[in-house]
Amino acid sequence: MHSLITALDQMVDPTLAEMGKNLNEAMKMLEDSQSFVVVFNVWCFFFPHWFTSGQDMVSILQLVQNLMHGEEEEESSQACRLQNVGEQGHMALLGHSLAAYISILDKERLRKLTTRILSDTTLWLCRLFRYENGSAYYHEDDREGLLKICRLVIHTCYEDYTVEGFNVLCTKQPVIYISSAARTGLGQALCNQLGLPLSCMCHVPCNTMFGSQHQMDVALLDRLIKDDVECGKLPLLLVANAGTPGAGHTDKLGRLKELCEQYKMWLHVEGVNLATLALGYVSSSVLAATKCDSMTLTLGSWLGLPAVPAVTLYKHEDPSLSLAAGLTSSQPVEKLRALPLWLSLQYLGHDGIVERIKHASQLHFIFVKVEDELSSPVVVFKFFQNLIGVSDCEVTSVHSFTCASSLQLGEQLAQLVPASGIDVVELEDEGTCVRFSPLMTSAVLGTEIQDVDQLVDCLKMKIPVLTSTLQLREEFEQEVRRTVGLLYIEDLSWPGLGIVRYIFHDGKNDDNQEKELEKINTELLKKLNELESDLTFSLGPEFGGQKNCIYIGMVTEDLDVLELVETIAATGREIEENSRLLENMTEVVRKGIQEAQLQLQKANEERLLEEGLLRQIPVVGSVLNWFSPFQASPKGRTFNLTAGSLESTESTYVSKAQGTGTTPPPTPTSSLTKQRHSGQKIFKRGFRNSDAFSETSSVSHCDDLEKMAQRPPTLSPGQEQRPLETLKRELPKEVPQATNKDTEDIQSSESPNDCTNERFVFLYT
Template identity: 35%
Template structure:
């Protein structure tokens, strides 16, 4: 073979190898297109899944069985598997769940979710080809993030949560300070120390310590200043010096830039000086870092801190975006020393950011974040101007009151920027009143005139200092009402360590499908807040009067209600009841107050049934307005309570009459039985002989013993011959008798002795009497009310009388 032929053969082989090594672009396009189509169809179906609770128990059991079946031997088609997934998502046992469990997706969110499917698909590319693709995607994303957030010449890593990002930061700080750690491990560290503000949660740093085998005592919580809530840098400097003197290694300082509950911002420039002097890694985290996107002037954040964390998924409301960690460049070995596969584990995850950032664009991203900070500023202004509301979080603009729009084009000053951009608003109702306002002054004058006439001041309010738990309940009520009336705001009820229950709003913590509120939403919030705070102010103003009047009452007692945010609770207690501690007396008191609440509800919905800490029922008073007359309400409770008590006494009297009626009926039946025995002779009652006597001399047809009935109208026990002779046991109507004829008076009528004294509610006459006897209409009834004698004491006598009749 000649040299030319050999050269041709070699070229053909190389060409074949090249064709085999390359992947056809058409195949890639068709594969991605098919994957996108199927993923889009699945996402669209899940968006349209409605929550439909089972119509019956049988349906519920069937659904549960479908959701919990074991893995079958036969394979299932994909359509059936997806249908099972839809059933799992749609199934709900609560009626409070939303109609659609999954929110709708916009174009950017849809693209971000599809990117996760493409990531799994791309991981099967050839290794060299995958390295080239991920290098291009990660490089673009890093450049865009560094440009957006003013971090010059930075490197990036991508994480699933903040705890993982903190772990990465700790590792970078260790490698930066102790290069021998990569080879020597923990022995190369000389007692590391980490510093964090007490306002920031240490959970993420604790997670990093546990992962690295570092004791938790290495974490130093630095107290905050009382005025600004930021880390006390003088104490930080002292702590660092003390650790150095103890042969420890200060490694990391975490700066708070709006990550705490109240959005405090540490002074980064002073922190930078302390960290640079002691070779400490300075890391910044928080929502305030998002304001870097809004700036256009020269300057960079990388000249101040060593690393920052960017939570773009929250800030932009795009689901499943990874958390980006921007940090200063280090050696390649340090960047990849803690990764099992640096291509797939970290860099490939940037695809979702790569697609989302392009879909949004720089202007849209800056506008979204600027609107969020502007919303916080407006919300802070609305809350601070509302009488009775105290804003716990810091004010936008710091002490100078600068607006964000005034500094976006100026050279970057991180301290001024982060103080100006407020990412969190936290407020609470503390009851502070300003009598200079016209409305308040009018209320004060009206209450003063009424109080002067009654000899007491109504202007006294319930102070928060001595009633902190009550104000916590008021703020909890306010937070729930605002959440109901303002669904466009994601308000959160929190527990502050110093101020107690507060209401928090952060527009940079957006969920899937959430958007910042509009101007109309802000106006509705202002109206709702003002109206409900006005109710709270009226409630605490009237509560002092309420307590004073109840303490003066003879029959009302204050009831402690730990979980009630209304004006309070009272219990109607008849005089002398406190001297009784029996269970029966408590049962009677509960019934009396329950009947009282039912009677009050018919007049005003402000009353409700409550239960005190002692387990006894009480009357609860809800929220009130400024024009509410507390004394009139309490007088209503007393008057209705006495009326209910009188009705209770009537029932006690009626039960006493029934009891004495039973005794009279029993005595009558016994007496009549004895008389019949003597009249008819003893022989008629002797077995066998009595039959002969009755055959020889039959007894009189109507000589049997008559039964007895209790006439409540006349208060007598009478014989029952009218019941059986004239069939009056159901109606007793005279029209059933012959014309121009009235029923004769029963032959036997025994008066029932009334109780010597009316029974008191607190001292019931009988432990076994029942309150099921209802009072008749008295004189308006056309026939007497008949109450059968059914107690066991007279049951046998009644049965005997009926048999004889």
């Protein structure tokens, strides 16, 4: 930016220098989100006053900044910040200001300047992307170039279209062929803008037997064209892909070009792989795009240039038809669209442009460790589960889990390594996948090699978690279904261990109990999150279909599923019992108050009978009590919460033990509080075999003793180990002895998980 300021200072035109400095200051103010911290609502409240009185540049830029960041700036200073576009980005932004300034020049000077800018930019792009003798159309919407090309082809194929209009299309209906792997809604958008029925759009399926699943089926396209010709239709244009929007695959452009020449069709190519045409070595599949009739380039994302137009290069000999189609304009101001790109290309130079594209391609090779001619700069992968040995009823469940896991994996990777540009795509056959497209994101985000290395490390860390979660899902479902008080919720779209809901023991969930269940499950979720474990418990997705449930996230292979399920059930029962105890206590207290009122009324009646009527008269009663005091034993009542009854305090007064009291019983220890080693978290395998036994275990007390006997106890010097039968004989008679059938080794069922069937599969490398 310092070089830009120096260049502005050396300018002769003071207006141009002032404009450049103002732009520089404005960008500094907008990029520094800490410069102005003003509440958005306050600015909006005073905005009508500003509009009438006028404001200076600083105040206006403050308003713009608050409109961009909003109130989120108060919560997080890093939440909304402008992209660090760099100096080349400032050159592109400066081009828009220069275009507005140049537009006020006189017509002759404006014509010369725009002609020079347009011719230079077109020449540079044609040489850079190996497209000889081409013309260029600059447009903001990347679909607009294809739209103008379609109009050009219609004008070319229908000679009377300029005069007759759509009437000439009735003689021979035009047909536009587009791949089924193209951008969503592209065909419908073309028909709407051209005024054509949707029947004029033919979607060509991709290969299903041979080759890539995202390449256009050339043989099927040939049959479709022949059928349309026999029906009296006119094949007009074919839209091919050099990098499909989803998977980044390239169609067989060489064979498609031959087919278009055979039927005199126009071939248009678009896609991210066209960026590799600027490199020294280009794969033959992409190099065939240089022979097409037109191509659309999106240089903004490839080079990290903000607000630069897309470019459609085309070859046509009749300039009048290009003018009629809107590809060229007689207005010099419209030619200034190329000015931001003209400035950026000059700033980067040929070497700078090639270096940026080459850097993005190297990031792809570092990620997949594969470099050959068929390699695409777009990497699409997903979590893969080998379905060998899996029953047919489980195939759908496994496929849904892999798609949900891939979605969560992509979101987590995007958060962990934001500079990688990882995103999630939906493919027709593969479902949800994760995509890494450095050509589209590396220049914008500034992706470096260390970011890719960090992305690989994160993937290696996530693979075991995804594998173990998938393997433990079935065990978790079985344990929940056999546990009383828990209900397993089937949701194939949840990528975690599973979903569980606590229900009442009687299994009745009517409308009256729904609110109580909601309270219990909410409190249960709170209790589980307070545990010292590596698991994540949540209420599930915001717009999920299941309510009042506990969603358990990803787990590791050392998870003790049985302990987890038992803890959930025990905690739910504890919450339910406490809730019912509170309700019962409320009822007991209410009845106790009513009984106390009755006893007080009865005690008053008895006191009247004992004292007599004369003692109730105010003056007479005082004199009588003075001559003959009435001796009454002290009586009182105390309410016992444990028994729920009123008791007399006479024994207390007799024994005079008001201050002695008894020691309260010890508070029972919660079933969730267990003795474990330092640093050891709950729900880990091996923890169940420690000296601390779970109170929620379904194994009886006798079984626990038998397991203790199976382990070698710690013996003091001179003490010998006693066999199991001796321990059984020493048990109390009221405790049933455990049988060999009830005893089993827990560790025998905890064999290590087999992770050989799970891996990440790359859909295209």
